[in-house]
Amino acid sequence: MTTFRNIAIVGPYSSGKTTLLESLLYVSGVITRKGSISDKNTVGDAAAEARDRQMSTEVTAASLEHGGLSFNFLDCPGSVELLQETLNVLVGVDAAVVVCEPEPDRVLTLAPLFQTLDEWEIPHLVFINKMDRSHTEFNEVLAALKQVSGRPLVMHQYPIGNGETLTGFIDLVSEQAYQYHPDAAADPIPFPAELKAQEQAAHAAMLETLADFDDHLLEELLEDVEPPQEEVLQDFKAELGADQIVPVFIGEADKEFGVRPLLDALVKEAPDSSETAARRGLHAEAERPVAQVLKTFLSSQGGKLSLVRIWQGQLNDGMTLNEARIGGIYHLTGQQQKSTLQAEAGEIVVLSRMEPIKTGDTLTVAGKALSLPKANPLEPVFSLAIKPENRKDEVKLSGAIAKLIQEDPGLSWEHRDATHEMILWGQGDIHLQIAKDRLGRKFNLPVSTNTPHVPYKESIRKAAHSHGRYKHQTGGHGQFGDVHLDIQPQSRGEGFRFQEKIVGGSVPRQYIPGVETGVREFLRQGTLGFPVVDVSVTLTDGAYHSVDSSEQAFKQAARIAMQSGLANCDPVLLEPIERVTLSTPASLTSKVLGVITHHRGQILGYEPKKDWSGWDEISAYLPMAEMQTLIIELRSQTQGVGFFNWQDDHLEIVPDKVAERVLTQVETAPAA
Structure with a gap:
C-alpha cells in the first residue's frame, strides 16, 4: 500500500509559497524547468486572476514522489482576504509548512494562522524563506516567532552565512555542516569553528525542548548522556505528529536552498495520512469509502471539479457517493489533469461532475451518512453593490453568483430591499474584485460595482394633528374623503401602529382600511426621502359623502394628511x-x-x-x-x-x- 502525506503550504502574502512549491516540484523531478511569478509560468497561480495580480487567488494542488513516499502539496493563498480557501483545505491535510520571511516586524502576520493550526491540532513546521534578504540576526527572527506561536519552536537547522549571504546550514540533529549549491544537493563541509558556541547552544536548546515531552530523553540529559540521532528524530516525529512542537527550517526557495532538507524532514518526521485518519476516528484500510471535499473548481465551460481528500477506503470511477455519480478521477499538478480509474485512502484527487456536492461535504456510500469537521464560513466584512453592465443579464446574475459561491464559500450575497441593490459580501476589496473578474471570465457576465447605499430610516420627534381632504369631480360620480389624524412618535424599535377612534360614524367602517393603507403607503418614503419608522397614527374624525366616497378616496385623503402633518412632527434621520x-x-x-x-x-x-x-x-x-x-x-x-x-x-x-x-x-x- 502506498504511503501518502498531504501537506499544506501556508503563510502570509509574498512569503514565497508558490516559489517553494515550484522548487519542490523541480528538485523531485516533476518539472524540468522552474517557472517564476514574474514570468507568469509557475505550476501554481495559473488562474488568470492570479497571474494578473501576481499573487495566489486559489488553492493549487500538486503531487510528487520523494523518499519512497507520495506527497500531495496544497499551495494556499497568502492574502488575508482569501483565508477561507486556506481554512477549507486545512481540514484535509496531515501537516502544514508555514512559510515566512526573516523579518521580525512581519512575524505578527502569522499569529492567526498559528492559532488556527493549534486549535485544530494540525502538525506544522516553519520554513524561514528568503534568508538571503535578511538584515536581522537570526536569533531575533526566532524570538519574534516564539512570541506568536502557541507551541514551542525547535530549531532543526542553524544558518551558515557570509555576511548577509546564506551559504549553508548546520543540521542540529547530526551536527553536520552543509554548503548550498544551485541546482544540486548541499554538500557536507567541515564544521565552521567560529559557529561552535552558537551551534552548541542551539543544539542544547533543541534537546531540552524535546525532553519536555520525553522522560527518557530528559533522563539522558540530566545524566549528561548524548542521545542517539535516531532517538532525536523519533522525538521530532512523535512530538510534531502530536502538534506539541514546531520545527524550524531555513532556506531560499528561489535557489532551492533548504528545499531538499525540508523534503527529507517531511519524509522522516511528518505524520502519515493513515495516522491523521485514525485521529479522526477513521481507518484507511476499511472498505467503506469516506472522502471530504476541500475545494470546488468551476471551469469557464461550466464543468465542475471537486478536490477531495480520501480518508478511508477506495474510490472508483463511476462510483456513487452522496447520490452523485463520479464522472472521472484525476490527479492534479496545477491545472494539468491526469486521469486514473481509482484512488486509495490518503490521496488527494479531483472528482468530476459531482454536481450536488459542495465544499466541506463528507462523501460516502448511500444510506450511511457521515459528517466530518469542516471550516465554517468567515463572517463577511466588506461589501459592494453589484449589477450587470447589460441590463438583459440581470436574470442571470443571481445564478452566476450562486455558482461563484460554490467555488468560493467566503463569498455571500443578499438583495437589500431597502435600497433595491444586490450586495456581494466578502473579506475585502481584493476578494470582491477577484469575484468580479471571475464573473466576467467564467460566466461572460461583466458587472459594475459601487459602494452600497446605507438603508437610512426616518422618524419624528414630536406629535402633530393633521387634516386631509380629497375631493375630485368627474363627469359622473366624484371622489370624496376627509380625515383627521393624530401623528405621534413611538419609542425606538416599536415600529408602526395604526388606531381609529371614530365616534358617530363620521368615517364608515368600510373606509377605515383605506385610511390605514394610505398612511402605510406614505410612510414608505417620508418627508426626508426615507422609510418612516416608530410612528403611531390615530384616525380621530372625518367626513364622507353618501355617493362620492370610496375606500380609494379615503386612502388619498390619508396620504394628503400625512404629507402635511409629518412635516410638522420634527422629522429626523x-x-x-x-x-x-x-x-x-x-x-x-x-x-x-x-x-x-x-x-x-x-x-x-x-x-x-x-x-x-x-x-x-x-x-x-x-x-x-x-x-x-x-x-x-x-x-x-x-x-x-x-x-x-x-x-x-x-x-x-x-x-x-x-x-x-x-x-x-x-x-x-x-x-x-
Whole structure:
C-alpha cells in the first residue's frame, strides 16, 4: 500500500509559497524547468486572476514522489482576504509548512494562522524563506516567532552565512555542516569553528525542548548522556505528529536552498495520512469509502471539479457517493489533469461532475451518512453593490453568483430591499474584485460595482394633528374623503401602529382600511426621502359623502394628511448601528481604539481575548455608514491580522452635520 502525506503550504502574502512549491516540484523531478511569478509560468497561480495580480487567488494542488513516499502539496493563498480557501483545505491535510520571511516586524502576520493550526491540532513546521534578504540576526527572527506561536519552536537547522549571504546550514540533529549549491544537493563541509558556541547552544536548546515531552530523553540529559540521532528524530516525529512542537527550517526557495532538507524532514518526521485518519476516528484500510471535499473548481465551460481528500477506503470511477455519480478521477499538478480509474485512502484527487456536492461535504456510500469537521464560513466584512453592465443579464446574475459561491464559500450575497441593490459580501476589496473578474471570465457576465447605499430610516420627534381632504369631480360620480389624524412618535424599535377612534360614524367602517393603507403607503418614503419608522397614527374624525366616497378616496385623503402633518412632527434621520467585536494584538489595542473613535464609534469596553495569548477583544457600536472602510483601516493598523464580527443592533439619530451631508446627497442624486 502506498504511503501518502498531504501537506499544506501556508503563510502570509509574498512569503514565497508558490516559489517553494515550484522548487519542490523541480528538485523531485516533476518539472524540468522552474517557472517564476514574474514570468507568469509557475505550476501554481495559473488562474488568470492570479497571474494578473501576481499573487495566489486559489488553492493549487500538486503531487510528487520523494523518499519512497507520495506527497500531495496544497499551495494556499497568502492574502488575508482569501483565508477561507486556506481554512477549507486545512481540514484535509496531515501537516502544514508555514512559510515566512526573516523579518521580525512581519512575524505578527502569522499569529492567526498559528492559532488556527493549534486549535485544530494540525502538525506544522516553519520554513524561514528568503534568508538571503535578511538584515536581522537570526536569533531575533526566532524570538519574534516564539512570541506568536502557541507551541514551542525547535530549531532543526542553524544558518551558515557570509555576511548577509546564506551559504549553508548546520543540521542540529547530526551536527553536520552543509554548503548550498544551485541546482544540486548541499554538500557536507567541515564544521565552521567560529559557529561552535552558537551551534552548541542551539543544539542544547533543541534537546531540552524535546525532553519536555520525553522522560527518557530528559533522563539522558540530566545524566549528561548524548542521545542517539535516531532517538532525536523519533522525538521530532512523535512530538510534531502530536502538534506539541514546531520545527524550524531555513532556506531560499528561489535557489532551492533548504528545499531538499525540508523534503527529507517531511519524509522522516511528518505524520502519515493513515495516522491523521485514525485521529479522526477513521481507518484507511476499511472498505467503506469516506472522502471530504476541500475545494470546488468551476471551469469557464461550466464543468465542475471537486478536490477531495480520501480518508478511508477506495474510490472508483463511476462510483456513487452522496447520490452523485463520479464522472472521472484525476490527479492534479496545477491545472494539468491526469486521469486514473481509482484512488486509495490518503490521496488527494479531483472528482468530476459531482454536481450536488459542495465544499466541506463528507462523501460516502448511500444510506450511511457521515459528517466530518469542516471550516465554517468567515463572517463577511466588506461589501459592494453589484449589477450587470447589460441590463438583459440581470436574470442571470443571481445564478452566476450562486455558482461563484460554490467555488468560493467566503463569498455571500443578499438583495437589500431597502435600497433595491444586490450586495456581494466578502473579506475585502481584493476578494470582491477577484469575484468580479471571475464573473466576467467564467460566466461572460461583466458587472459594475459601487459602494452600497446605507438603508437610512426616518422618524419624528414630536406629535402633530393633521387634516386631509380629497375631493375630485368627474363627469359622473366624484371622489370624496376627509380625515383627521393624530401623528405621534413611538419609542425606538416599536415600529408602526395604526388606531381609529371614530365616534358617530363620521368615517364608515368600510373606509377605515383605506385610511390605514394610505398612511402605510406614505410612510414608505417620508418627508426626508426615507422609510418612516416608530410612528403611531390615530384616525380621530372625518367626513364622507353618501355617493362620492370610496375606500380609494379615503386612502388619498390619508396620504394628503400625512404629507402635511409629518412635516410638522420634527422629522429626523436615523441610521443603522452595528454591534462590533474587534480582535487585535494587545500591543496595538490603542491604535484600534483610535480607529473606532475616528469612525464615530462608541467603545463599550475591551478585555483579553479568550484562548488568544497577547490579544484583546474590543466591543463597540459603529454606524453602518462607517463600516465600509473599517476592515481596511483595521488591517492597516494591525499588519493585516486584526478582524471583527458584527451584527445589526439598533437605529440611532444621525448627527446634524452628517445628516445635512446625507440629505444634500439625496437632493442632488436625481440631477446626477
